[in-house]
Amino acid sequence: MRKVAIVSAASRQEEKMLDNEVELMVPLISKVREETGLDQTEIGFTCSGSSDFLAGQAFSFVMTLDAVGPVPPISESHVEMDGAWALYETWVKFQMGVIDTALVYSYGKPSPGSLQDVLSTQLDPYYVAPLWPDAHAIAALQARHLLEKEEISLQHLADCAVRAGTVENHEEYYEQQILADPLRPADCPTYADGGVAMILAAEGKAEELCEKPAWITGIDHRIDTHHFGARNLSTIPSAKKAAEKAGVHKADIDLAEIHTAYTVHDVLLRKELNLPLNPEKSSKNHPIKAETLMASGLLRIAEAARAIWDQEANRTLAHATSGPLMQQNLMCVLSGEKE
Amino acid sequence: MNPEERLSAPIVLEYPFTRTTGPVIGAFMTGLREKIILGIKRDDGTVLVPPTEYDPVTSKALTEMVEVGQTGEVTTWTWVENPRDQSPWDSPHALAMILLDGSDTPFLHAVLVEEPDHMKTGMRVSIKWKKETEGHIQDIEGFVPEKENHA
Known part of the structure; x- marks a missing residue:
């Protein structure tokens, strides 16, 4: 697999934001581009995650592309999912060998509606x-x-x-x-408006853009049935499978940034993944305190990368979830070493 | 700017398409209209309620529909003190997973009791149908404790 790293990230979360989605994303996207010195023409692929249901409008993400600047034309995609899945799509694009750099972002602004x-x-x-x-x-x-x-x-x-x-x-x-x-x-979660932007780069480029790139050494996502009754509520098979495929347990995890908006999900997922119930290092920004639909998962990945940049940890796990009863789960293992 | 002077227009979020429910969900809905509950047999012989066209675990196509009972057991529940505006129920009620006799998967519906103290996992409940049924999950008004329904 081609080595890909996260080299820059920026985020913002507030309980009630007056800025619209474009105004929210402009400073975040500008920040990661400035930090890496890349302008949009030097970014091979741009991928975002957001919810049309939340915006109350079909193709709402097209408006938010104004925050990127889509002229001259850019190569771009979108998922109606948390940005963690936009990152997965981008990672696949890297594996296809067609890009060396990418911008991934996602956002959610639930405060105007229900x-x-x-x-x-x-x-x-x-x-x-x-x-x-x-x-x-x-x-x-x-x-x-x-x-x-x-x-x-x-x-x-x-x-x-x-x-x-x-x-x-x-x-x-x-x-x-x-x-x-x-x-x-x-x-139960307190909902927040917010967004995340990050830059990814492939081996050879990542080292130029970041002193200590956070290398993606494993990434996988799985889904369980939407049929509540057909699920065993005691377990999360998709999370276990994704963790196994992403190689979570191949070595020690220094910090786990898990996307659990309910205490019950947090405890259950920790048990399922054999993570400590009372970890020494814990998330500074737990999703129960600020849950942003479509951004919380990508934010976990950004936080897990930050721990590596700041040399607080060398091998971190980021998890994202979506759907009722943690139906879909994504696991991303980051490391300071290319492995 | 005075809020009343602001230019505004309503946004109506809608799905302006019609869908067919297909041979399995459609049969289940027709069953509701006839006041019966249909499940579907899986390869291992267990019965999935409500039914889907495919096995949610193996993805195999399923076709054999079977009728299940109208009484069952609460497997887990929560209490809704303040129903939301869109809720089919106006008064406080329980939402529960209910395992009908003859079925192997519980499904979500309401249990109509007055207070949470009347709820217990494992309690027996039976369907209370609406007088008029039209082939919709809301044809079931809810579930009530088994004895109460017989009274």
Whole structure:
């Protein structure tokens, strides 16, 4: 496989942003281009991730291309998914040998509308969506299953909430009123507007653009069925499979940036991947505190790369998820060494 | 600028196409109209409810539809204290995964009880149909505790 590295990233998240999507992305895209000294004509491929459902408009990503500057014409693609999957498409493009540099970005701006409605419309259109369950209720179904089977405990959830910073301590957690039985507000995400931009480069170019490139040594994504009842709520087969294919466990992981917007998902995924439940190094910016549809996954990859640039870690894992009950999962292993 | 002077137009998010539900989902929907629940047999003999045209795990095409029971067991649940505007239910209710007798996969629907204390994993519930059915998942008004429905 061709060696590809992340050489620059910029991000922004706020609970309620007044800027529109273009105004949000211009400074981020400009920053990564300035940091690497590349102008748009020197970037082989541009790929983005966003949600038309969130924007309430078909092909909404075309408008956001104004933030890139698509003249003279650029080679460009888009996924109606988290930017982590735009990064995957870009990685495949690198493997095809047709590019040496790429710009990947993604964004989501849920504040003007109702994100819960958007998430409901993405459920099975015949069997589930007409019942309008919200995302918290669906996470709660899995939480009760895991708690009653004693596969996780309330203590696990409280620990995770403290680690994520949604509460100060256990007392505060247990005092909270139930939001979506058995979940408390501290178990559920606060939604944020936000975006991420990053530059990727292939071996030979990456070393010129970055002092310590974060090399992608493994990347894979898998999906489970959308049929809730056909899934065993105790496990996440797609996450395990993606981790195996990405070689997550070939060596120690110094830092895991996992995209889990609920405490119950955090605990379950850590168990599934044999990651420590109370890690020494933990994300500075847990998605439970700021979850941005379409950007949180790519942001995890940016944070995992940053840890390598800053020499806080040498081998990191970034995870992205999408869909109800963590239906789709992507694993990306980054390393300071090319391996 | 005075907010009332701002130029504005409504955005209506719509899906202006018609779809057919196909031989399997269509049969299930027709079943609902007739007040029966249909599942589909998988290669291993288990029954998938609600049915899909393919096996969600092996992707094999499935064709053999079978009727399942109208009573079953709650496998997990949550409580909805404040139903959303679009919700088919106006009052607080449970959302639950319900495993119908004769089926091997639970499916999502409401359990209509007054408070969460009346809910318990493993409880037996049965379908309460709407008076008028039209071939829609909302033909099921919800599930109620088994004894209550017989009363």
